[in-house]
Amino acid sequence: MEPSQARALLLSQHDRLRQLFNEIQHVADRVLAGEGVAAELQEVLARLRVAFAEHNTSEEALLEPILRLDYAWGPPRIERMLEEHAAEHASFRLSMAGPDLEVAARMAELIEDIDAHMAAEERTFLSPGVLRDDCVLIDDGD
Numbered sequence: 001m002e003p004s005q006a007r008a009l010l011l012s013q014h015d016r017l018r019q020l021f022n023e024i025q026h027v028a029d030r031v032l033a034g035e036g037v038a039a040e041l042q043e044v045l046a047r048l049r050v051a052f053a054e055h056n057t058s059e060e061a062l063l064e065p066i067l068r069l070d071y072a073w074g075p076p077r078i079e080r081m082l083e084e085h086a087a088e089h090a091s092f093r094l095s096m097a098g099p100d101l102e103v104a105a106r107m108a109e110l111i112e113d114i115d116a117h118m119a120a121e122e123r124t125f126l127s128p129g130v131l132r133d134d135c136v137l138i139d140d141g142d
């Protein structure tokens, strides 16, 4: 896959995650207001779990071979991405544990953290300057 295609796919997954964050915050606010929508919260969180896991898997699979072509910046960028994903995974699991009211109360902070991670990626290794088609040749086995 060309770097620009990988970038477009990963950015579309970021957009999808941000849409889910809006839905989740809306449902979490209703849970916190005592509206008894626990089933809705669990349903939207289940969708977030799947989308989040899919995104991190795609990001690592697509970006590792592209970033590795940059001998100077590639290895530290890859290492940082993997470390941040591992840390995110751990805080994600912790945020989802426990009673619905507690989970709902943690959503604003979790969303802020993941959104900050995505914004940082968009400024760094998902930027058009890094994922350029013109300076790298990708051998994807085709």
Ligand SMILES: [Fe+2]
Pocket: 056, 059, 085, 117, 121
């Ligand atoms: Fe990421």
Ligand SMILES: [Fe+2]
Pocket: 010, 014, 055, 059, 118, 121
């Ligand atoms: Fe990402």
